[in-house]
Amino acid sequence: MSNKLIVYMIDGVAAEHYRTEPGRFPHIASLERRGFRIENLHAEALGTSLPGRTSMLTGMTADMSGVYGNKIWDGTEFRYSSPDDIRVPTIPSRARAAGKTVASLNAAMIRQQDTDIMKAPWFIDGVFIQRARDVEPSPATASWLNVINAPKSDVFIQACEAAGIPADFPQMDKAQELQRAFFGLIADQMAADWVGALAASEHAPDLIWAEFLMTDFFQHNTGYKSEISHWIMSQADMAVGKILHYLREADQLDQWNIAVMSDHGHSAIETALHPQVIIPGVTVQCEGGSLLVAPKDASELEMVTEKLAEYGVEPYPNTCIPTEMQDQVYVFVAPPKISFENDNPDETEPTGHPKATSTHGLKPGMTGDDRFAIFAGPNVPQGCIPAANAVQVAPSFAKILDLPLDGFIAVPIF
Ligand SMILES: [Zn+2]
Numbered sequence: 001m002s003n004k005l006i007v008y009m010i011d012g013v014a015a016e017h018y019r020t021e022p023g024r025f026p027h028i029a030s031l032e033r034r035g036f037r038i039e040n041l042h043a044e045a046l047g048t049s050l051p052g053r054t055s056m057l058t059g060m061t062a063d064m065s066g067v068y069g070n071k072i073w074d075g076t077e078f079r080y081s082s083p084d085d086i087r088v089p090t091i092p093s094r095a096r097a098a099g100k101t102v103a104s105l106n107a108a109m110i111r112q113q114d115t116d117i118m119k120a121p122w123f124i125d126g127v128f129i130q131r132a133r134d135v136e137p138s139p140a141t142a143s144w145l146n147v148i149n150a151p152k153s154d155v156f157i158q159a160c161e162a163a164g165i166p167a168d169f170p171q172m173d174k175a176q177e178l179q180r181a182f183f184g185l186i187a188d189q190m191a192a193d194w195v196g197a198l199a200a201s202e203h204a205p206d207l208i209w210a211e212f213l214m215t216d217f218f219q220h221n222t223g224y225k226s227e228i229s230h231w232i233m234s235q236a237d238m239a240v241g242k243i244l245h246y247l248r249e250a251d252q253l254d255q256w257n258i259a260v261m262s263d264h265g266h267s268a269i270e271t272a273l274h275p276q277v278i279i280p281g282v283t284v285q286c287e288g289g290s291l292l293v294a295p296k297d298a299s300e301l302e303m304v305t306e307k308l309a310e311y312g313v314e315p316y317p318n319t320c321i322p323t324e325m326q327d328q329v330y331v332f333v334a335p336p337k338i339s340f341e342n343d344n345p346d347e348t349e350p351t352g353h354p355k356a357t358s359t360h361g362l363k364p365g366m367t368g369d370d371r372f373a374i375f376a377g378p379n380v381p382q383g384c385i386p387a388a389n390a391v392q393v394a395p396s397f398a399k400i401l402d403l404p405l406d407g408f409i410a411v412p413i414f
Pocket of ligand 1: 011012048049050052216263264
């Protein structure tokens with residue numbers, strides 16, 4: 001029995017998209033046929049990217065892991081969550097503690113010191129973090145700089161040389177959005193080659209964790225199930241196909257467990273609410289259909305609650321916030337098909353057509369945030385279940401890797 005595992009996270013593939021468009025996912029479907037499918041893997045609250053990844057890594061709810069938003073409150077401002085914000089053990093740290101080897105390829109939220117091979121995600125360029133959708137780059141914190149400055153791995157370089165592929169992302173001009181989009185596409189596909197080449201190599205690590213990110217970008221920018229969104233799904237599926245091809249060619253496919261899933265879903269958005277107009281001057285963080293608010297005091301919180309209520313926005317229990325911050329950060333959720341956007345400081349209207357015509361981070365429990373999830377491999381049974389919870393993913397990884405299951409708050413999916 002092999003305990004090796006590839007985790008391949010494809011950003012923002014909704015359960016509904018996978019279910020209704022099976023022809024777009026032939027390679028993933030081939031995994032499903034010999035593996036295990038969770039039709040609706042519920043999102044972590046909030047259903048945005050870095051909490052979704054952190055949940056997969058830890059098996060903990062956000063109040064325990066500390067990562068409840070793409071940006072979290074540091075007492076002064078909302079800033080990007082980083083790997084060092086995670087307060088609990090992760091699958092990579094548990095694997096290393098058990099003497100296993102770990103590679104993180106183009107994946108966010110994994111600490112450099114929990115890996116043997118670290119290739120930083122393409123959205124960190126050494127100084128700034130700029131995810132494809134960001135209008136302005138944010139300064140990279142020390143934690144992210146630690147990731148980007150990870151030492152080079154001879155094992156990784158040799159695997160790339162043997163496969164005849166570059167061991168680094170290309171140097172490209174990324175000033176314009178179109179250039180960033182192409183860079184993201186190239187980098188995501190390159191990372192899939194890295195996964196395949198490394199997994200098929202002589203000194204493959206026990207755990208390879210990698211991501212395909214641009215699925216999220218194109219859905220935000222072109223809409224749920226737009227032709228371009230369908231196309232990027234095919235791109236992600238082809239990336240999975242490449243990984244499978246490398247393993248087949250090396251006669252290694254039967255040796256690897258493979259988990260392919262998303263961090264959250266996506267669904268269509270019709271209206272954007274502009275907090276910079278509705279509650280000007282209030283410190284907020286837009287997380288799709290959810291809004292994090294750090295009010296100055298109780299009276300500002302009361303004013304925010306009243307103003308947002310005019311647009312059908314409700315307060316939501318802030319149990320996803322770590323206990324010691326629950327009197328500083330509050331959660332509000334928009335009605336269906338409505339999200340929050342505050343990118344434009346010159347905005348004058350309280351509502352408008354959304355820039356992101358598809359998004360996530362909905363009121364917890366809404367099905368649009370549900371994501372697809374497939375497991376296959378020697379340690380995976382065949383089957384299909386209608387639903388599972390976010391906290392069950394990490395213990396499932398632990399079981400496949402033959403790691404101790406103590407400390408998890410949920411049981412494995414199978
Ligand atoms: Zn995401």
